[in-house]
Amino acid sequence: MAQLWGGRFTKETDQLVYNFNASISFDQKFYRQDIRGSIAHVTMLASSGILTNDERDEIIAGLNSILKDVENGTLTISSKYEDIHSFVEANLIDRIGDVGKKLHTGRSRNDQVALDMKLYVRDEITELKSLVKNLLTTLHRMMKEHVHTYMPGFTHLQKAQPITLAHHFGAYMEMFKRDYERLCDIYERMNYCPLGSGALAGTTYPLDRELTASLLDFAGPTLNSMDSVADRDYCIELLSALSTIMMHLSRFSEEIIIWNSNEYQFIELDDSYSTGSSIMPQKKNPDIAELVRGKTGRVYGALMSLLTTMKGIPLAYNKDMQEDKELTFDAIDTAKGCLALFTGMISSMTVHKDRMADSAKNGFTNATDAADYLVNHGVPFRDAHGIVGQLVLLCIEKNTSLDALPLSEYKKISPVFEEDIYNAISMKECVEKRNTIGAPGADAINNVIKINEEYLSRLNK
Numbered sequence: 181m182a183q184l185w186g187g188r189f190t191k192e193t194d195q196l197v198y199n200f201n202a203s204i205s206f207d208q209k210f211y212r213q214d215i216r217g218s219i220a221h222v223t224m225l226a227s228s229g230i231l232t233n234d235e236r237d238e239i240i241a242g243l244n245s246i247l248k249d250v251e252n253g254t255l256t257i258s259s260k261y262e263d264i265h266s267f268v269e270a271n272l273i274d275r276i277g278d279v280g281k282k283l284h285t286g287r288s289r290n291d292q293v294a295l296d297m298k299l300y301v302r303d304e305i306t307e308l309k310s311l312v313k314n315l316l317t318t319l320h321r322m323m324k325e326h327v328h329t330y331m332p333g334f335t336h337l338q339k340a341q342p343i344t345l346a347h348h349f350g351a352y353m354e355m356f357k358r359d360y361e362r363l364c365d366i367y368e369r370m371n372y373c374p375l376g377s378g379a380l381a382g383t384t385y386p387l388d389r390e391l392t393a394s395l396l397d398f399a400g401p402t403l404n405s406m407d408s409v410a411d412r413d414y415c416i417e418l419l420s421a422l423s424t425i426m427m428h429l430s431r432f433s434e435e436i437i438i439w440n441s442n443e444y445q446f447i448e449l450d451d452s453y454s455t456g457s458s459i460m461p462q463k464k465n466p467d468i469a470e471l472v473r474g475k476t477g478r479v480y481g482a483l484m485s486l487l488t489t490m491k492g493i494p495l496a497y498n499k500d501m502q503e504d505k506e507l508t509f510d511a512i513d514t515a516k517g518c519l520a521l522f523t524g525m526i527s528s529m530t531v532h533k534d535r536m537a538d539s540a541k542n543g544f545t546n547a548t549d550a551a552d553y554l555v556n557h558g559v560p561f562r563d564a565h566g567i568v569g570q571l572v573l574l575c576i577e578k579n580t581s582l583d584a585l586p587l588s589e590y591k592k593i594s595p596v597f598e599e600d601i602y603n604a605i606s607m608k609e610c611v612e613k614r615n616t617i618g619a620p621g622a623d624a625i626n627n628v629i630k631i632n633e634e635y636l637s638r639l640n641k
């Protein structure tokens with residue numbers, strides 16, 4: 181047991197209590213951020229005249245040597261220490277002696293852990309943004325490839341109207357663009373430095389909090405020392421954004437699973453992204469898509485857990501808040517894994533364009549266009565809807581489609597129909613006539629592709 185405190189205690193901590201309380205098993209994840217924060221802190225202490233420049237240099241050299249040794253494996257972070265902060269400080273004192281004891285001047289573990297967590301989350305947001313960007317880039321490429329790949333669009337999982345695969349991918353493009361923006365917003369809002377808030381009430385040392393903030397690339401210092409150590413809003417916001425990302429990935433996974441099924445065969449997942457069965461030799465299962473869908477629950481769980489943990493905590497710091505870490509770390513790692521694998525899975529899948537087009541032709545996906553034909557010839561829409569409904573019924577009785585129904589049959593139900601009805605309800609026409617902003621027609625889609633192209637090139641800057 182190695183603790184930073186103990187002066188006012190007459191007994192050793194019970195071992196079970198120690199283990200229950202310790203966080204080193206998980207907060208060791210941010211040793212880099214902890215050391216970075218300490219270096220900024222002592223730099224500021226020296227510039228404010230609280231430490232000498234020599235003391236600063238000795239401490240920084242000690243901290244850098246700890247960092248180097250942890251990175252190259254010569255120093256292992258051991259569970260002998262209560263948390264990562266104690267580990268770094270104790271090792272520093274071992275290495276450089278008494279001057280190391282000055283590191284914690286004007287600081288508490290409460291503002292220190294608040295800082296470490298923010299630095300960690302900030303770094304992870306940057307990585308998450310780049311994974312979302314890779315997914316957007318992949319979707320953009322696939323949209324360009326599939327402007328003329330016709331497929332049925334569904335409502336209620338029933339065939340509705342023909343669309344294109346570019347249009348379908350384009351829907352996800354919009355969702356993941358919003359996800360990207362959400363990550364940017366969270367970063368901006370959280371980017372204020374809590375260090376220098378002390379345990380809760382600031383400190384009597386003349387700390388230069390502006391300097392610490394700028395050394396750590398924050399927009400500025402936080403403005404209330406109690407809020408600084410009690411705020412985990414940014415973790416909750418991130419978990420919420422990750423839940424939304426997972427919800428999008430999960431919906432997309434569900435579609436991939438359906439499209440990849442024996443009944444649909446719209447796509448085929450690559451062998452490298454599929455798994456087999458131990459008993460049924462014919463099976464090729466979409467496990468990755470299923471796992472992404474399944475792991476969504478875990479990320480939602482983290483959001484609900486942290487919201488619940490935070491709801492009853494009085495100001496300022498309370499130990500409950502230590503629970504933020506495992507939840508947030510796990511959700512971040514899960515979402516990162518899912519984003520990377522999902523992107524690989526869709527970019528390696530084969531699209532069966534013919535199956536998609538055939539499916540779009542069946543199921544009366546052109547019925548609305550037949551009604552629109554009548555409207556264009558002066559029939560009120562409600563009447564047109566009824567006429568085409570009768571035609572559909574007739575087709576079902578005769579086991580045929582609107583494309584194959586003879587003109588004579590059309591005319592029996594409405595004399596307005598002429599030979600050009602067949603062109604009007606051809607799948608190509610049904611899709612390509614729809615060119616309002618956001619619609620599936622090639623002109624409309626190409627416009628969106630251009631907008632997305634500019635969007636992505638702004639992200640690459």
Ligand code: ARG
Pocket residue numbers: 203207263289290293497499501502503
């Ligand atoms: N491990 C603690 C946490 O994660 C660090 C802060 C400890 N502060 C304290 N007053 N015990 O929240």
